[in-house]
Amino acid sequence: MKRKLTLSQRIQNAAASQEVENVKARHTYFHGRADAAGEWAQIWSRSDDCSWAHAFGRMRGFDQVWYGSVTQYDKMAMENWLEMFEQYPEIGGKDPRPLMEASVHTLVTDIIEVAADGKSARASFITPGVIHSVLTPEGKKYCNVLWERYGSDFVCEDGRWKYLHEHVCPDIPGKLDMCNWAADEYARITDPSPKESMPPTLGPPPPVTDPGPMHTPYSVLKKPQNTVPWPEPYETLDQDHTYTPFVFK
Amino acid sequence: MSKTYSDEELISRVWDVEEIKKLVHKRVYYIADDLRSEELADLWVSDPDHQKTASFGRNWGYYVGLDNIKTYYTDSHTALLELQKSANGASALNVGNLYAHPASTGLVELAGDGKTAKGIWYCISQETTARGDSTADAEWMMEKLAIDLIRENDGWKIWHLVIATDLHGEAGQDYSQQPIYVDWDSDAVRREFGVPTIEKLTHDATFNWWDDYPFMPKPYEAFHDAISYGPEGFVPPINKGWNAKEGRNYL
Numbered sequence: 001m002k003r004k005l006t007l008s009q010r011i012q013n014a015a016a017s018q019e020v021e022n023v024k025a026r027h028t029y030f031h032g033r034a035d036a037a038g039e040w041a042q043i044w045s046r047s048d049d050c051s052w053a054h055a056f057g058r059m060r061g062f063d064q065v066w067y068g069s070v071t072q073y074d075k076m077a078m079e080n081w082l083e084m085f086e087q088y089p090e091i092g093g094k095d096p097r098p099l100m101e102a103s104v105h106t107l108v109t110d111i112i113e114v115a116a117d118g119k120s121a122r123a124s125f126i127t128p129g130v131i132h133s134v135l136t137p138e139g140k141k142y143c144n145v146l147w148e149r150y151g152s153d154f155v156c157e158d159g160r161w162k163y164l165h166e167h168v169c170p171d172i173p174g175k176l177d178m179c180n181w182a183a184d185e186y187a188r189i190t191d192p193s194p195k196e197s198m199p200p201t202l203g204p205p206p207p208v209t210d211p212g213p214m215h216t217p218y219s220v221l222k223k224p225q226n227t228v229p230w231p232e233p234y235e236t237l238d239q240d241h242t243y244t245p246f247v248f249k
Numbered sequence: 250m251s252k253t254y255s256d257e258e259l260i261s262r263v264w265d266v267e268e269i270k271k272l273v274h275k276r277v278y279y280i281a282d283d284l285r286s287e288e289l290a291d292l293w294v295s296d297p298d299h300q301k302t303a304s305f306g307r308n309w310g311y312y313v314g315l316d317n318i319k320t321y322y323t324d325s326h327t328a329l330l331e332l333q334k335s336a337n338g339a340s341a342l343n344v345g346n347l348y349a350h351p352a353s354t355g356l357v358e359l360a361g362d363g364k365t366a367k368g369i370w371y372c373i374s375q376e377t378t379a380r381g382d383s384t385a386d387a388e389w390m391m392e393k394l395a396i397d398l399i400r401e402n403d404g405w406k407i408w409h410l411v412i413a414t415d416l417h418g419e420a421g422q423d424y425s426q427q428p429i430y431v432d433w434d435s436d437a438v439r440r441e442f443g444v445p446t447i448e449k450l451t452h453d454a455t456f457n458w459w460d461d462y463p464f465m466p467k468p469y470e471a472f473h474d475a476i477s478y479g480p481e482g483f484v485p486p487i488n489k490g491w492n493a494k495e496g497r498n499y500l
Contacts, residue, residue, distance in 0.1 A: 007256070008256050011256045011259050011260045011263070012256075012259070014260070014263045015259050015260075015262065015263050018263060018266050018357075021355070021356075022356050022357070022358070025354050025355060025356035025369075026356060026465060028354050028371070029354075029356065029369065029465045030465075032371075032458050033457075033458040033459075033461060091456070093487075094456060094459050094486075095459060098456065098457045098458045098459040098461075099456060099457060099459060100457075101457060102415060102457040102458045104371055104391070104415075106353040106354045106371050106373060107353055107354045108353050128373065130373060130391055132391065132415060132416055132424075132457070133457055134416075134429060134454060134455050134456070134457065135429065135455065135456070139429070140425045140426075140429075141416075141424065141425055141427060141429055142424065142425045143391070143416060143418075143424045143425075175423070175424075175425070176389065176424055177389070177420055177421050177422065177423070177424070178423050
């Protein structure tokens, strides 16, 4: 990007950077309560260009993202509640969604670039997350760790910053203090009849437009995957500056 | 909040948010060095009116007023450290102890009027405390941190603070082997909190984040009690389920 910004543009972009940081953090706190409807209703663009990607592939368009990230997610929460209520009648009357788990993807090491045109922003983060729950159908509480990278694009719509693209890249899943991801993976792949590795997402994969795998957890057989490189300064959101290539219809 | 600001107003607001983040991050270092008295003196409100309404909350209630906060946060803490030093035959306080509560995932909302701010963070924390047999107890602690800040003559200050612990457990041990229901009478974090000014269950981690406390700050124009992270802003979660015991005895 060669354009030199005016002082006024720099101030606007600095404020935008803080707004984007807040939108990203809101994602974490919504997700911690498994409030998918709250997240997608409040901080996402309804654009056909919006997308959400994980190891299983990429959902494209708000309707497909809503189905995979809200409808399917709520279904898992309701099924979890139905499995638990006889064992724990104290969950009666409570919203089933946060009872599923507190999936807390903490955010560190953010690099945020606001476009020179001020209409979009791009950001990368590392998330050393913890996922915990107390009441479970198995009668055991748990705390897992999940380290991931995020590549996120945002757009400014009517003065408000919204999510447009999210690409989640899982690296290390495991039980808090009870796993050695490298030794566990080595043992798994050298087992004559290897078991499935711990899935980096809950439940079955949702319908996607771009099939995966896109970024898979650590393997002794793989190099580090730089799937969502940090954003460089850029002029405008386009095919060269996005975490989801645009599809032109 | 789609309020329009001039460039000068906007850069002042950007600056304020960065100052607030820095203050909260400094608090992490004060804790790491166990400088609790200094934290209260340097980072908390100094205006007498603000000190009267300052609060320090955890899952089980709030200490209200800076004098009460000091009694809990520094005096009781120092007394416990003295006991530990004596029991361990240590040469000084804090020998063999280590504290880290790094604040991540910051979300800061500066009021439209610029006089106050609200923020929330998440801390994957550890506390290590020496035992008398030369070993130490190393604990993970997962907790939400929520703070109301107010602008005083010499800058931003902590006014109301809530630490909502989600879980804690010994490092290297399988958390899933802990009992489902924590016995609060013997729980170390609960016992350390003592008897607060206002005893009130505000966050019961049995139900994960169902109670939504402390809540995410929303954009706001001016501070008012209903949005406070002090006791005035706590609203018990609605729960009228059969045999639900009102969410394990919400007061």
